[in-house]
Structures are given as C-alpha cells and as structure tokens.
Amino acid sequence: MSEIQIIQTTLERTARRRRLQSAWRGLWHGLFAGGALWLTILGLYKLAPVPEQSLTLGGLAALACLPIGFLAGWWRKPSIVEMARWVDGKQHFQERLSTALEVAGQEKAGRWRDLVLNDAAGRAREFDFRKSLPYHLPVIARWSVLILVLAATLGFVPEYRSKDYLQKKKEKEVMREVGKQLAELTQRSLERRTPALEPTQKALGEVKELGDQLAKLRLNRTEALRELASVTEKLKDQTRELGKDAAIRKLERAARSQTGQSSQSPGELQKQIDSMQKQLGNPNATPEALDKLQKELQKMQQAAAGLPDNDSAAAQQQKEQMSQAMSDLAKKAEELGLSLPSLEEAMKALEAGQIDQFLKDLKFAEIDLEKMQAMAKAMQQLQTEMAKLGKDLAEQLEKGQAMSAQSTLQKMIEQLKSANLSEEQMKKMLEEVDKASKPGSQYGKVGDFLKDAVGKMQQGDKPGAAQSLANASDELKKLMDQMGDAQSMMAMMAALQKAQMCVGNCQGWGQSQGLPRAGKGGKPGRGVGTWADENGWGTDYVEQTDRWDNSGIERPDMEGRGVSDRGEGELADGLVPTKVRGQISPGGPMPSITLKGVSIKGQSKVAYQEAVTAAQSEAQSALSQEQVPRAYQGAVRDYFDDLKE
Amino acid sequence: MTTEEQIQSFRQTWENLRAEIGKVMVGHEEIVDGTLFAIFAGGHVLLEGVPGLGKTLLVRTLSEVLDLSFNRIQFTPDLMPADILGTNLVVESPEGRREFQFQRGPIFAHLILADEINRATPKTQSALLEAMQEKQVTAAGEIRKLAEPFFVLATQNPIDQEGTYPLPEAQLDRFFFKLIVGYPTGAELTEVLNRTTEGVKAQVGKVLDGANLLELQTLVRQVPVASHVKDYAVRLVLATHPKTETAAPIANQYLRFGSSPRGGQTLILAGKVRALTQGRFNVSFDDIQAVAAAALRHRLILNFEAEAEGVTTDHVIAQVLRDVPRDATAVAA
Numbered sequence: 001m002s003e004i005q006i007i008q009t010t011l012e013r014t015a016r017r018r019r020l021q022s023a024w025r026g027l028w029h030g031l032f033a034g035g036a037l038w039l040t041i042l043g044l045y046k047l048a049p050v051p052e053q054s055l056t057l058g059g060l061a062a063l064a065c066l067p068i069g070f071l072a073g074w075w076r077k078p079s080i081v082e083m084a085r086w087v088d089g090k091q092h093f094q095e096r097l098s099t100a101l102e103v104a105g106q107e108k109a110g111r112w113r114d115l116v117l118n119d120a121a122g123r124a125r126e127f128d129f130r131k132s133l134p135y136h137l138p139v140i141a142r143w144s145v146l147i148l149v150l151a152a153t154l155g156f157v158p159e160y161r162s163k164d165y166l167q168k169k170k171e172k173e174v175m176r177e178v179g180k181q182l183a184e185l186t187q188r189s190l191e192r193r194t195p196a197l198e199p200t201q202k203a204l205g206e207v208k209e210l211g212d213q214l215a216k217l218r219l220n221r222t223e224a225l226r227e228l229a230s231v232t233e234k235l236k237d238q239t240r241e242l243g244k245d246a247a248i249r250k251l252e253r254a255a256r257s258q259t260g261q262s263s264q265s266p267g268e269l270q271k272q273i274d275s276m277q278k279q280l281g282n283p284n285a286t287p288e289a290l291d292k293l294q295k296e297l298q299k300m301q302q303a304a305a306g307l308p309d310n311d312s313a314a315a316q317q318q319k320e321q322m323s324q325a326m327s328d329l330a331k332k333a334e335e336l337g338l339s340l341p342s343l344e345e346a347m348k349a350l351e352a353g354q355i356d357q358f359l360k361d362l363k364f365a366e367i368d369l370e371k372m373q374a375m376a377k378a379m380q381q382l383q384t385e386m387a388k389l390g391k392d393l394a395e396q397l398e399k400g401q402a403m404s405a406q407s408t409l410q411k412m413i414e415q416l417k418s419a420n421l422s423e424e425q426m427k428k429m430l431e432e433v434d435k436a437s438k439p440g441s442q443y444g445k446v447g448d449f450l451k452d453a454v455g456k457m458q459q460g461d462k463p464g465a466a467q468s469l470a471n472a473s474d475e476l477k478k479l480m481d482q483m484g485d486a487q488s489m490m491a492m493m494a495a496l497q498k499a500q501m502c503v504g505n506c507q508g509w510g511q512s513q514g515l516p517r518a519g520k521g522g523k524p525g526r527g528v529g530t531w532a533d534e535n536g537w538g539t540d541y542v543e544q545t546d547r548w549d550n551s552g553i554e555r556p557d558m559e560g561r562g563v564s565d566r567g568e569g570e571l572a573d574g575l576v577p578t579k580v581r582g583q584i585s586p587g588g589p590m591p592s593i594t595l596k597g598v599s600i601k602g603q604s605k606v607a608y609q610e611a612v613t614a615a616q617s618e619a620q621s622a623l624s625q626e627q628v629p630r631a632y633q634g635a636v637r638d639y640f641d642d643l644k645e
Numbered sequence: 646m647t648t649e650e651q652i653q654s655f656r657q658t659w660e661n662l663r664a665e666i667g668k669v670m671v672g673h674e675e676i677v678d679g680t681l682f683a684i685f686a687g688g689h690v691l692l693e694g695v696p697g698l699g700k701t702l703l704v705r706t707l708s709e710v711l712d713l714s715f716n717r718i719q720f721t722p723d724l725m726p727a728d729i730l731g732t733n734l735v736v737e738s739p740e741g742r743r744e745f746q747f748q749r750g751p752i753f754a755h756l757i758l759a760d761e762i763n764r765a766t767p768k769t770q771s772a773l774l775e776a777m778q779e780k781q782v783t784a785a786g787e788i789r790k791l792a793e794p795f796f797v798l799a800t801q802n803p804i805d806q807e808g809t810y811p812l813p814e815a816q817l818d819r820f821f822f823k824l825i826v827g828y829p830t831g832a833e834l835t836e837v838l839n840r841t842t843e844g845v846k847a848q849v850g851k852v853l854d855g856a857n858l859l860e861l862q863t864l865v866r867q868v869p870v871a872s873h874v875k876d877y878a879v880r881l882v883l884a885t886h887p888k889t890e891t892a893a894p895i896a897n898q899y900l901r902f903g904s905s906p907r908g909g910q911t912l913i914l915a916g917k918v919r920a921l922t923q924g925r926f927n928v929s930f931d932d933i934q935a936v937a938a939a940a941l942r943h944r945l946i947l948n949f950e951a952e953a954e955g956v957t958t959d960h961v962i963a964q965v966l967r968d969v970p971r972d973a974t975a976v977a978a
Contacts (some may be wrong), residue, residue, distance in 0.1 A: 085873060085972050094929035099871040103927075111648040112869050115926040 003121035004104045007097060011083045014129040018083065020086030021133050023073035028141045030069020035063035035147035038497050042151055046159045049169075090132060096120040136198050170506050171221050178499045179214025182511045185495050186211060189488050196481035200489060203235055207492050214499075224503050229621040232496040235489050242486040251483045268384045268407075276379040278480040280372060281337025287380060289336055290373040296329055297369060301362045307355050323350055338372060340365050397439035398445070402480050405436075409473040416466040430457045433469070443479055446472045497617075616640040651864045652921065655685075655814035658861065659922050661852045662710055668847040669706040670699060672833035673841065678922075679824045679939050680707065680798065680963035686914040687862045688821020689777055689797040691762075691812075691943060692948040698826045699837075700800040704758040712854035713755035713794065722808060726772035732787045747785060752776050755792055755855055759799035763809045770816055773797060794858050813944065818905050822915070822936075823943035825959075870928040873972050878912040878933050880973070884965045885945055895964040897950035906946040911940035930971045938962050 001009070041058030044050050078086070084097040100120030103109045109116070161169075186208040197202040210231055213219055219227060242248055277283065304322060308315040326347050333340050346361030389404055390396035393412075396405040412429055415421050434454045441447025453468035502512045604611070619640045622628050628636050646654070659681070661828035676692070680703060683690045685898035692700040701717075708715035715837050718729055737743050751757065752773075762770065776782050780791045799820070801812070817823070831839060840847065854863075883891035885903035896903060923932075938959055945958040 089972065094923075094925055094931060095871055095874055095927055096925070096929075098873065099869060099927035101870050103869050106869075109869055111866055112926060115648065115652075116869055118925055 003117040004100070007084075007100055007104075007117070007124045008080060010124040010127055010129070011080045011097070012099075013088065013134065014087060014127075015078050015080065015083045017129050017133045018078060018086075019074060019076075021135070022076070023070050024135065025067060025140070026069040026071070026073020026136045028069070028074075028138050028144055030065040030067070032140050032144040032147060033069065034065030035144055035151060037065065038062035039147055039151045039154065046154060046157055049161060049165045072085050087127065087132075091123070091127060092218055093120075093123050093127075096123050107400055128408045162191060167506070171503070172217055174502055174506050174508060175214045175219070175221070176217060177509050179211045179216070181211070183208050183211030183215060184496060186492065189492065193484055193488065195485050195488060196478075197485050199206065199238055200485040203231075203238055203489060204492060206234070207496065214503075221503060225500060225617060225620050226624055228496055228500045229617055230624050232493055232500070233621055233625060235493045235496065239486055239489045239493065242482060242489075245444075245479075245482070247446075247479050248483050248486060250442055251402055251479055252486065253400060267391065267411075269382055273379055273382050273386065276375055276382070280376060280379070281339065282335070283374060285336040285338060285372070287376040290338075290369060290376055293329070293332060293336070293338075294366065294369045294373065296332075297362065298364050300325055300329065301359065301366065304355070304359055304362060319350060319353070323347065338369075340368055342368055373458045393436035394439055395431065397436050397443065402476050406473050406476050409469050409476075413466045413469050413473070416462045416469070421462070426457065430454060433457065440472065444475055446475045446479075451473060474633055500617045501610065501613055504617055505607075505609050547602055612640075612643045616643065648864075648867075652926075654857075655861050655864055655921055656924065658853055658857070665710045665849045665852055666703070667848055669840075670703055671828065671830045671836040673699060673703070675825055676703065676824050677904075679936075680824050682915050682918045682922075682936065682939075683821040684711075684794075684796060684858070685861055685865050685918045686821060687794065688911065688914070689799070689819060691817070691820040691823045692798065692800045692826055693802055693803055693823060694800070694826030695828075696802055698828065700826055701758065703766050704756070704798045704800070706849060707798070708756050708758070709849050710852045711756065711858065712851040713858075714792070715758070716751035716754035717758040717760060718751050718860075720762045720769070722764060722766060722810075726767045726769050726771045727784075729769065729772050730776075730782045731785045745785070747787070747789075749789075750782075750784075750824070752782060753789075753791060755794055755796065757795075759797055761802060762799040763812060765802040765810065767810050767813060770810065770812060771955045774816060774819065777816075784826055785844070787893045792855075794855055794862070809921050814902075817943045818907055820943060821911055822939040824939055825942075838924045865914070865917050865921060868920055868926065868928060870913060870917065874916075874928050874930060874933065875913065876973070877930055877969070877971055878909050880969050881912065881933070881937060881965060882906070882909040883963070885941065886967050887948075887973075893968040895961050895968070899947055899954075899956050899961055900945055901948040902946040904941050908941050908944045912936060915940055934966055939967060 038058055041050070041054060041062075045055055081098065081101055084101050085095075087093060088095050088098050097120050098117050103113050103116045106113060128569045148171070186204050190201075190204060190208075195204060210227055213227075214224055292559055300322070303325075306320055307322065330340070330343050330347065333343060342361045342364035346358050346365060349355075349357040349361055390399050390401050393405055393408045396402075396408060412433070415425065415429065433450055437447050437450040437454060439447075439585075441640070449468050450473035453465045453472065456462075456468060477527035498509070498512055501507070502509055506514065619628075619636055623636060662681055663677065668913045670677055680690050680692075684707070686742055692703070705715075705717075718724075727750065729750045729752050731748050731753065735743055736746045759773065762773075776791060776795070777797055780793060780795050782789050782791065788956040797820075802809075812974040880891065882904045883889070884893040885896050885900060885908070886892055887896045887900040887903060892903075912933050913928065915936035916928040919935055920926070920928045941962050942958040945961060947956065947958060947961075950956075951961070
C-alpha cells in the first residue's frame with residue numbers, strides 16, 4: 001500500500017466513523033428537540049384548552065424529530081480533504097495530512113512531494129480513529145433524558161380547565177351525540193317505512209337535517225334548543241292535524257290496545273294453532289301440566305345424580321325405585337300424548353346400569369320438555385289472540401282491527417271473483433257486509449263503499465261488488481298509512497323532546513330519560529294544577545305505575561288556566577285566581593296570577609335541572625311561536641336563563 | 646546535493662548558528678531566531694529596543710558567524726545619502742589626467758548594520774529604499790548591483806525621540822521583520838554580567854558563507870504550503886484592512902491602514918523557515934501564527950484612537966489572530 005493510500009484509507013475510515021458519530025449525535029439532538037417540543041405542547045395542553053389533536057400531532061412531530069436528527073447527522077458526508085484538515089487540527093499534526101493530500105497530485109513538487117507524503121503517512125499510521133472518535137453519550141443526552149423525565153412527570157399532572165370550558169366541551173359532545181342519534185333514528189324510521197304523506201316526509205327530512213347540523217356542531221346550544229323546539233312544534237302541528245280525523249284516532253286507539261296488534265286473519269291464526277296442537281299431541285298438554293312433568297323430571301335427575309355406581313343391594317334397591325318412578329313418568333307423558341324418546345332410552349340405560357348415559361338421556365328429555373312447554377305457551381297466546389279477534393268484518397271494524405278487516409275484505413273479493421260462489425254463501429256475505437257498513441262509516445268512505453257493495457250484491461253484480469269492496473280495502477289501507485305517518489311523527493317528536501332534554505341538561509343520550517310524562521292517556525292525574533294535553537293525541541302511551549309526577553307535563557296548545565277559555569268552573573278549587581296584577585300591554589308590568597298553593601306531599605322524582613330545562617324548552621317554544629307578546633319576550637327569556645344558571 | 650541532504654544541511658547550519666550566537670548572546674532567543682528567519686528568507690530586520698540590550702552585539706555576532714562582508718553605518722542627523730551609497734571623486738590618473746571615479750559607500754557589503762537608523766534625516770533614510778528592495782544603488786546616474794546575499798539589520802531607540810526622524814511607512818514596509826528587543830531576565834542579566842566583566846571574550850566561528858546561504862534561501866522557498874494555510878495568511882492580512890468587508894472588528898476600531906501584500910509574503914516565507922527549523926516539510930497554521938507579530942507589527946498604522954488609548958499594533962495582531970479562524974471550511978469537531 002502506497003503512502004497516499006495509507007493516508008486516504010485512514011481518512012476514509014475516520015470519515016465513516018465521524019459520519020456515524022454525527023448521526024448518533026443527531027439522534028440525541030433529535031430526541032432533545034422532540035422532547036422539548038413534546039414538553040412544550042404537553043405543558044400548553046395542561047395549562048390551556050388546546051385541542052387534543054395537537055397532542056397527537058405534537059407526539060408525531062416529536063417522534064419524527066428522532067429520525068430527522070439521525071438523518072441530518074448522517075446526511076452530510078465529509079470529504080476526505082475536510083477530514084484531513086479535521087484530523088490535523090484534532091491531533092496537532094501541523095497540517096501534515098492536508099498538505100500531503102494537496103501535494104500528492106502535484107508532480108512539480110518533486111522530491112518534496114515524497115518527503116511530505118512520507119511524513120504524513122507516518123502520522124496516519126500512528127493515528128487511531130477509534131481513540132479519537134470514541135462512541136459515548138453526548139452532553140445533550142443528559143438534557144434529553146431530563147426533558148423526557150419532565151415530560152413523563154408532567155403526564156401525571158392533571159390538566160387545568162375552567163368550568164366554562166368543561167361545560168362548553170360537554171355541551172358540544174352532547175350536541176354531537178344528540179345530532180347523531182336524531183339523524184340515525186330518522187334514517188332508520190325512513191328505511192323501515194316510507195311516509196305516505198308528503199308533509200310527513202318533509203318533516204322527517206327536517207329532523208334529519210337538524211340532526212346532521214347538530215352532529216356537525218353548526219349550532220350553539222341556544223340555537224339548537226330553539227331549532228329543536230321549532231321542529232318539535234311543527235311535528236306537533238302536523239300530528240294534531242292528523243289527530244283531527246276520527247277514523248285515524250280510532251285506528252290508533254285500537255293499535256295501542258291488544259286487540260289491534262295482530263296482523264293475521266282468524267283463519268291464519270287457527271291454522272297455526274292447529275299445527276302446534278298436532279305437534280304437541282293431546283289437548284291436555286297445557287303449559288301447567290308440562291311444567292309439573294318437568295319438575296318431576298328434575299327431581300329424578302337430582303336423585304339419579306346420587307345413585308351409587310356399584311352392584312350392592314342398596315344400590316339395586318335404589319335403581320329399582322328409580323326405574324319405577326321413570327315408568328310412572330313415562331306413563332304420564334304418554335297420557336299427555338307427548339313423544340319423549342329420550343325418556344325411553346334413559347330407562348334402558350338405567351336397566352343396563354349405565355348411570356352416566358342415564359343422566360345424559362334425562363337431560364335430553366328435559367330439553368325436549370322445555371321445547372314443548374315453550375310451544376304450549378305460544379299456542380296458548382295464539383288462542384288468546386284469536387279470542388280477541390273480531391269474528392266477522394263488522395266486529396273487526398268495530399274493534400279497529402284494520403289489518404284483519406283488510407284480510408277479510410280480500411277474501412270476500414276473491415270469493416266474489418271465483419265462479420263457484422253458492423247462493424247461500426253469497427247471502428251470508430251480503431249479510432256480513434251489510435252488518436259491517438255501519439261500523440265502517442267510522443272510517444271515512446269505507447262505510448259508503450260497503451253500502452255500495454251491498455247494493456251491487458243484491459243486484460247480483462259480483463264484479464261491481466268486488467270493486468266496491470276493493471275500494472273499501474284501499475280506503476282502509478290509506479287510513480292505516482296515515483296512522484303510520486302519525487306514529488312515525490310521534491316517535492320522532494319523542495326523540496326531539498329527548499334531544500331537548502339532553503341539550504338543555506347537558507346529558508348524554510343514554511343518560512337522559514326524556515321529558516317527564518303525564519300518566520295514562522295523557523290526562524291530568526292526581527296532581528293539582530297540572531298542565532296537560534287533553535286531546536289525547538300526541539302524548540305517549542307509557543304506563544306510569546309510580547307516583548304521579550306533574551312537574552313536566554306539556555301543554556302545547558294551551559295557555560295558563562287563568563286565561564283559559566274553558567271557564568273558571570272547570571278549575572280545581574285550589575286553582576281559582578284570587579288576585580290579578582297588571583295588564584297585558586306592551587311596556588306595562590307583567591301580568592301575574594296568584595294561585596292558592598296546594599302542597600304536594602312526597603319528594604320530587606325529577607331533578608331540578610331537568611324541570612328547569614323542560615320549562616325552558618317550553619318557554620323557548622312559546623317564544624318561537626310568538627305566543628309571548630314581543631314586549632315581554634326579553635323578560636321571559638332572561639327569567640328562564642337565570643333559572644338555568 | 647539531494648533535497649534531503651539540503652534539508653539536513655539547513656538544520657545543521659541552523660543549530661550551529663544558534664550555538665555560535667548563543668556563545669555571545671545571552672537570552673533573546675526569539676530575537677536571534679527572528680533575525681535568522683529573516684536571513685534565511687532573504688529579508689531585512691528592524692530591531693527596536695532601548696540602548697544596551699545587545700542589538701548591535703547581535704548584528705556584530707551575526708557578521709562574525711556568517712562568512713560575509715560587514716559594514717556598520719552609524720546614522721546621525723548630518724549623515725548624507727552619499728555617505729551611505731558612495732560618491733564620485735576627482736582623482737588624478739598616473740598620466741596626470743583628472744577624472745571622476747566612483748567611491749563605493751558602506752552599503753556595498755553583504756551585511757549592513759544601520760545603527761540608530763531613526764537618527765538620520767528622511768532623505769538619508771530613503772537612500773536605503775532602493776538598496777533594500779532592488780538590491781542595487783543608483784549613484785551618479787549609474788545603477789550598481791549589490792553583492793548577494795544582502796541584508797540590512799537596522800536598530801532604533803524608541804525612547805530618545807528628540808532629534809530623531811521616524812521611518813516612513815514605505816521604508817518600514819521593506820523590513821521583513823520588526824523585532825522588539827526586551828529586557829533580559831534576572832538569570833540572563835547575571836550571565837551577561839559574568840560574560841562581560843571577567844575579561845573573557847567568547848570566540849565564535851564562521852558557520853555559513855554567502856554561497857551556502859543563497860542555496861539555503863532557495864531551499865526555503867521550495868517548502869510546500871497547503872492552500873488552506875495560504876488562505877489563512879491571506880485572511881489574516883485582509884483582516885487588518887480597516888473599513889473593508891474582511892476587516893476584523895479591532896482593525897476597524899484602531900487601524901488607519903492595514904498590512905501591505907509584503908506582510909502576506911513575509912508570513913509565508915517566515916513560516917517556511919520555521920517549518921524547516923521544526924523538522925517539518927510543510928507550513929502549518931502554527932508557523933503563520935508564530936511569525937505574525939514580527940511580520941505585521943510595523944506594517945499596521947494605528948489611528949488616533951489607538952494612540953490615545955495606548956493600544957499597540959501587537960494588541961491588534963493578537964486580537965486579529967483570535968478573530969480569524971484557522972480553517973474556514975474545516976468540519977466542526
């Protein structure tokens with residue numbers, strides 16, 4: 001190896017080492033920078049309401065500092081000349097290496113070139129780059145570790161947030177959740193059933209839009225409450241409009257009662273019952289009898305678990321007793337018409353002395369019995385339902401069983417269309433339709449169509465009668481669609497009210513119970529001085545079994561009792577106004593009514609906050625509908641806002 | 646003779662010279678080395694110091710160890726240029742004819758001691774300008790070459806200012822080094838007393854003749870200098886130029902004029918000599934730094950502020966050396 005090669009090799013190795021060292025130092029610098037960045041962001045986050053995303057971004061940026069630092073150190077490859085100068089300076093080689101590199105290419109240097117190279121090569125041989133560039137932790141490593149420790153410690157320090165900020169944050173979360181829930185509910189409702197009426201579809205669309213707006217936090221709390229109240233009012237108006245139709249009201253009542261729940265015709269129900277009966281066998285196989293049998297089986301299972309597994313006399317005796325009991329049980333099952341093959345196999349296993357198999361078979365027998373019991377119960381329920389169903393069209397219409405009535409009408413149409421309808425059958429049908437025309441008159445034009453059908457049947461116009469019956473069926477369907485719309489809107493209204501409570505009380509969707517409800521039928525209950533919706537439409541149907549709670553009852557279309565047009569006579573004695581102050585005039589004092597107080601015993605089950613929110617929501621609704629004179633709107637708003645605070 | 650042998654010869658001569666001079670001179674190693682640097686580089690030296698410090702003795706000793714012709718000129722206010730350079734005299738030939746004949750002055754020697762050079766008038770001082778730079782004199786309309794090697798070793802007294810004429814800048818710039826001769830230490834003074842008061846006179850031998858000296862001067866100039874070392878010398882000189890982009894802050898504050906290019910030449914040449922004396926074959930930053938003060942101190946002109954504050958050119962040079970990085974492109978450690 002020539003002298004210049006020795007010098008160059010030494011310098012190249014040193015350059016590599018130095019580059020690595022530089023990258024190593026860069027890594028620590030990166031760690032320091034990243035740590036400092038993270039510490040700063042964490043500190044900021046702990047002190048100020050910086051968005052949480054900034055922590056993620058800061059963390060990523062801090063992590064990125066490490067490879068960046070490493071690469072920054074690694075990136076610059078020192079040239080061999082630079083290294084020569086660096087080594088000269090570091091080792092006090094008096095510029096021997098750098099001069100040698102320079103002179104090496106100068107032929108004119110002559111003998112001096114050899115002398116310089118020889119001198120420099122001697123120094124290069126002595127130079128050990130490992131000693132000059134040892135791997136050790138740079139000074140900044142200490143600071144980096146300190147910063148990391150500080151950051152870790154700071155992580156345990158709880159962040160400071162003002163009450164206002166926390167409140168606003170929670171409000172936003174609640175609004176987002178409420179918005180999502182509203183939009184989702186509406187979407188599901190629309191997917192399940194497309195509204196028949198355009199206004200309903202439009203109203204539901206508005207609810208969905210409002211939900212989206214809330215989810216995207218485009219509204220503040222006050223605006224959200226106002227919008228919710230406004231949309232709720234619109235829905236209420238539409239529902240009320242639908243509720244004016246007596247036919248729909250009747251259908252709705254029937255739908256709420258158990259009699260209107262079945263969507264099957266009596267024939268279909270009977271078919272199901274017969275099929276179940278056939279599977280069960282004997283009509284005596286009632287759920288009670290099966291339950292008794294099951295209990296006996298369970299007792300036997302317990303006894304069998306204690307059976308000794310040997311051939312002693314006592315064991316033999318016990319097995320005989322068990323065998324006897326088993327045969328009694330099998331006899332009872334046979335009497336009930338039940339087919340339990342597992343029971344017979346269990347007996348065989350007992351006779352063979354296979355206790356484990358015996359227990360297994362007993363278990364299978366129990367499972368079979370459970371299945372039969374469930375079937376018996378289902379059959380009993382169907383029988384009950386069957387009993388409640390109207391026997392003929394008139395009865396079905398009377399009970400508001402629209403589905404069954406439609407089904408019956410459909411059958412009649414098919415019979416009329418078929419060629420082999422006997423005179424007797426025609427007469428019977430005529431009588432049934434005639435009888436149904438009176439209850440049918442409760443459902444708009446249904447009565448007229450039925451009468452028309454009777455006339456045509458009397459004239460022997462079978463196709464005409466079938467058409468009239470089809471028209472009646474269509475009319476019923478139309479009414480049911482309208483009722484479905486109303487139900488959708490009511491469900492949506494309940495959701496909106498719950499949303500108001502959530503936003504008003506700053507509670508999550510799952511936490512909120514919705515607005516406090518009136519009792520059965522929405523009528524004023526045992527409380528005195530309650531405010532209630534008296535038309536029976538638009539209230540919910542949840543049975544209230546607890547004590548009457550009158551703190552949140554809605555009165556959407558009513559003014560205070562004091563100015564009600566229903567007359568003083570209808571008020572409870574305790575509610576008769578005794579003193580009226582002021583006049584209703586812009587700029588004048590607020591009218592107020594003093595009522596005799598009635599003490600309601602017991603503790604309120606509604607939280608103050610919820611009650612206030614309900615009242616505020618109601619007030620908001622009244623304000624948005626211009627039910628409060630303009631001059632008093634500010635005062636009303638301030639009053640309820642103050643209550644909230 | 647090969648280069649290695651020449652270098653060996655240089656080092657041997659260097660050691661012998663120092664040893665011989667050391668027999669007479671006590672202490673003042675820096676002054677002796679500086680003077681020898683200048684001689685091997687082919688430059689002139691201005692020695693400044695209070696009387697009695699051995700300036701003249703050093704030059705006299707040098708004349709003895711170097712096998713060269715030596716002349717001493719004592720500069721006085723009435724000294725005329727012709728007294729230095731020589732003049733035409735009317736002489737009568739054997740034939741009885743009278744004709745002008747040039748009578749050579751004391752400048753016609755290899756080694757000139759210009760003692761107390763600042764006592765002569767500027768006119769007389771300037772008589773040396775051509776001799777120092779061109780190594781020739783022009784007298785009576787005729788150019789006469791001086792024998793090489795030619796050195797002027799001048800001395801001046803900094804304290805006795807009355808009746809003196811400070812050397813003009815052009816004159817100063819022609820000196821390779823300006824060496825400040827300081828007081829000896831206690832031990833040195835004791836040795837001086839021992840040597841000078843006991844009647845024993847040290848005998849010094851001739852070490853180097855003119856031809857050899859010229860060869861060694863040629864050798865010195867062949868010492869390679871790396872580009873970044875040259876660059877350092879250049880940056881040092883540029884840093885002394887006030888009111889320029891490259892000026893060091895202290896130069897802007899205290900200097901009226903900076904070093905001429907001769908300053909840069911001096912740095913490199915002196916560096917080369919130093920490198921050889923240190924047994925190296927290349928010039929280093931240390932060499933440049935070591936000779937910077939002697940090479941630049943007489944080439945910088947201080948401003949009024951510096952004079953008022955008592956700042957010397959040595960202060961300025963020291964600060965410039967601190968301000969200017971050795972290698973502008975070196976990788977940071």
